[in-house]
Amino acid sequence: MSAPSIVVAPPRSVRRQGIDVAGLVFAGALLLALLFSLAVLAVLVGSQLSKGLPVFVDRGVDFLTSDLSSNPAKAGVAQGLIGTAMLVVIVAICAFPIGIMTAIYLEEYSANNRFARLIDINIRNLAGVPSVVYGILGLTVFVGLLAGLGDGNGKTVISGGLTLAVLILPLVIITSAEAIRAVPSALREAGFGLGASRWQVVRQLILPAAAPGILTGTVLALSRAIGETAPLILIGAVLGSFSTAGQLGDLVTGPYTALPAIIYDWAKRPQQEFQALTSAAIIVLLAVTIIANAAAVLLRNRYSRQW
Amino acid sequence: MTSAITDPTPPAAAKAVHAPVPDPAEVSAAPGETAAAAIISLRDVSFYYGTFRAVKGITFDVPIHRITSIIGPSGCGKSTLLRSINRMNDLISGTRVEGQILYHDEDLYASYVDPVEVRRRIGMVFQKPNPFPKSIYDNVAFGPRLNGFKGDLDALVEGSLRRAAIWDEVKDKLKQSGLSLSGGQQQRLCIARAIATDPDVILMDEPCSALDPRATLQIEQLMAEIKERYTIVIVTHNMQQAARASDRTVFLNMADDRAGYVVEQGDTVQIFTDPKQQLTEDYVSGRFG
Numbered sequence: 020m021s022a023p024s025i026v027v028a029p030p031r032s033v034r035r036q037g038i039d040v041a042g043l044v045f046a047g048a049l050l051l052a053l054l055f056s057l058a059v060l061a062v063l064v065g066s067q068l069s070k071g072l073p074v075f076v077d078r079g080v081d082f083l084t085s086d087l088s089s090n091p092a093k094a095g096v097a098q099g100l101i102g103t104a105m106l107v108v109i110v111a112i113c114a115f116p117i118g119i120m121t122a123i124y125l126e127e128y129s130a131n132n133r134f135a136r137l138i139d140i141n142i143r144n145l146a147g148v149p150s151v152v153y154g155i156l157g158l159t160v161f162v163g164l165l166a167g168l169g170d171g172n173g174k175t176v177i178s179g180g181l182t183l184a185v186l187i188l189p190l191v192i193i194t195s196a197e198a199i200r201a202v203p204s205a206l207r208e209a210g211f212g213l214g215a216s217r218w219q220v221v222r223q224l225i226l227p228a229a230a231p232g233i234l235t236g237t238v239l240a241l242s243r244a245i246g247e248t249a250p251l252i253l254i255g256a257v258l259g260s261f262s263t264a265g266q267l268g269d270l271v272t273g274p275y276t277a278l279p280a281i282i283y284d285w286a287k288r289p290q291q292e293f294q295a296l297t298s299a300a301i302i303v304l305l306a307v308t309i310i311a312n313a314a315a316v317l318l319r320n321r322y323s324r325q326w
Numbered sequence: 327m328t329s330a331i332t333d334p335t336p337p338a339a340a341k342a343v344h345a346p347v348p349d350p351a352e353v354s355a356a357p358g359e360t361a362a363a364a365i366i367s368l369r370d371v372s373f374y375y376g377t378f379r380a381v382k383g384i385t386f387d388v389p390i391h392r393i394t395s396i397i398g399p400s401g402c403g404k405s406t407l408l409r410s411i412n413r414m415n416d417l418i419s420g421t422r423v424e425g426q427i428l429y430h431d432e433d434l435y436a437s438y439v440d441p442v443e444v445r446r447r448i449g450m451v452f453q454k455p456n457p458f459p460k461s462i463y464d465n466v467a468f469g470p471r472l473n474g475f476k477g478d479l480d481a482l483v484e485g486s487l488r489r490a491a492i493w494d495e496v497k498d499k500l501k502q503s504g505l506s507l508s509g510g511q512q513q514r515l516c517i518a519r520a521i522a523t524d525p526d527v528i529l530m531d532e533p534c535s536a537l538d539p540r541a542t543l544q545i546e547q548l549m550a551e552i553k554e555r556y557t558i559v560i561v562t563h564n565m566q567q568a569a570r571a572s573d574r575t576v577f578l579n580m581a582d583d584r585a586g587y588v589v590e591q592g593d594t595v596q597i598f599t600d601p602k603q604q605l606t607e608d609y610v611s612g613r614f615g
Contacts, residue, residue: 130419205456209516211417213469213523214446223468228459 064305071298082299087260087281091292094260094285096300099278102176102256103245103307106277109180110187110244115237117184118191122233125192126199127221139196146189154250157182162254174255176275182250187240194236198229231319238315242308248279256280278304362389365527365557366411366448371425372585373403373410375418380406381586384425386576388527393549393558395568395594398578399614403586404561405453407578408529411559412448413441429527446473449525453532455512457504457519462487462496465504465515469523482522489555490518491548510541517548521556528552530560534567546571565610569598577606 074082078095085095129135161181166173202225210220226233252258257276278300285297364387371384381403388394396404406415413434415421427434434444446469457465466483467475475482483500487493492514496507504515513533520528530549534542549558549571562568568575575597578586590597590606601607608614 132419203456205452205454206458207417208414208450208452209456209458209519210468212412212414212445212450212452213472213519214442214449215468215472216442219472224458 067298067301067305070295071300071302074295074299075302082296083303087257087276089260091290091296094293094296096278096281096303098261098276099281099300100303100307102275102277102280103304105176105271105275106180106183106251107241107245107311109177110184110241113181113184114188114191114240114244118188118237118240119195119233121188121192122195122199123221123226126196127217127225142189142192146193149249150186150247151249151253153182153186154253156185157250157254174274175272177271179251179254179256179275179277182254183244183247186247186250187244190240190243191237194240195229195233198232198236199225201232202228227322230322234315234319234322238311242311245308245311246279246304248283251277251280252283258284278307362392364388365390365430366559367426367428367431368407368411369426369428371407371410371423371427373406373415374422374424375406376420379583379585381578382581384578384586384588386588386591388557388559389574390557391553391555392573393553393560393571394574394576395572396559396561396576396578397563397565397568397609398586398589399580399609400563401584402578402580404578405531407586408531408559408561409450411527412445412450412529414445414450416441446523447525448527448529449520449523451513451516451520451528451530451533454536455509455516457507457512457515459503459505461501462504462507462515463500466518466522469519473523486518486522487515489521489552490514491544491551492518508541510537510544513537513541513545514548517545517552521552525556527557527559530558532561532563535563542567565598565612569594569610577603577609579605579609 078085082095083100084097085093086097087099088094125135125139129138157178161178162173164173165175165178206224206228207220210224215223255274257274258280261274261276282297282300282304285293285300366388368384368386368388372382373380384407386394396408398404409415410423411427411434415423423435429444429447433439458468460468463483466486467479470479470482484493484497487496492511495511496502496515499506504512507515513536517528517533534545537545546567549560552558560568560572572594574591575594576591577589577597579589581587589609590601590603592602597606598610601610
């Protein structure tokens, strides 16, 4: 039997055949999109820095420690910083446990039926509701409930914080649920296969694995709460100067304000000096947000290194 | 800790339904090998995902301190069947078991049975090695800690790792992550983790399919060593593995309605050298599947 004849194909060149125009155009478009968003950010930050930095140069820490005033030379954001800090604490205390527990229930405990999907869709819709609507909700619910506190109108930092907590609750639930869903099911199976109960699997395996994602999501939600203005104006964040020189309890039950409300108020004022103060307050607000995010990153890195 | 999985007063009726279905294995089995008592008996088991029946009419015994392999073509329900033995399928909603799965003559699906206790008696090793993102030590200690283990945890961890034939490789790095090990080491760590809870039975769902031949051989040797203490049920796609490593073999095939059924079962030597069914012969000789 003769060996089968071997057909030798002519060598095919590996030389470049021409320029991949479509690929280059696509890559260029992607780069343009990136540059566009970067440029917007750069213009925003740059213009605020150029207007606001002189305030810090002139007055230094005084701007952070002074109370509100109608005199632009003396006006500062101290009350706004305190108010925002208190709001953040109230929001964190209220929204995080409820939101994370809701997410755990939805992902690990509830049956995957039509009702659960309906709830899921509704939560996603709630996340898209304009914040001013939550402000009205807070006005009718929390302000009414807390009317007995302080000077009696119920528009306190507590009702403001509760309103913001409700506002970011859907975000906390969605991001936490996604972090929990991203935990590989092999981890669950391994736990159940060793005879762990559902509670043990959730507590010892799923939550530690999902913690970095939950932390990132909740802090992003918190950043949103820090920046919200509309609901706070409805819930009585003070625009204009007021005195907090009273008792410590007045902090909770008395008038309050927050950084975004101050920015909103100052930006409307006709005096040129207040425009510079507005930019300075914006810088403070950005710094607060960046510090919150940086804290989240640090916490996350520490937590994921634990084992 | 009590070794019974029931509460102190199980309904008498639940124990009485141990129907003496004639087991075809006992007819065709070679003498000697099947003399071991059954620790798990499946009696006419069907399993449903919703309305889809994945396996039907499954009846076989798992002899104690033996390795029983379940072989068959892809999609015939081997893994489903295995996971119904320790009630892992309970975690999937819409699933249902018909028939009886008896463990020491108790129905594992009786209403008074706690599935968590079932899984502590009947451990599992999965297809893909799945160590926890914890240290090697904490991986092995996980199960005992769940049970509130009070004794010498260090000794238990070392003993489990030794029995899983991985102690020498990891003894100097017990604090390192279990995920830092190679695939074969991870799978042996998972076996050590399963051993540490001191189960009676270990189910293995294609434990070597993600491993290279050398790691596969190590796992098979390990199985042969630990069968003195444990009973092993292994699902494998690899017929050579079933032939090499198991004492009993159950051959499943898929019926026309896509439900798996038992074609033939018997001692592994008989199944591979003297199958009674043409289908078995075709499968073990590699002509289909």
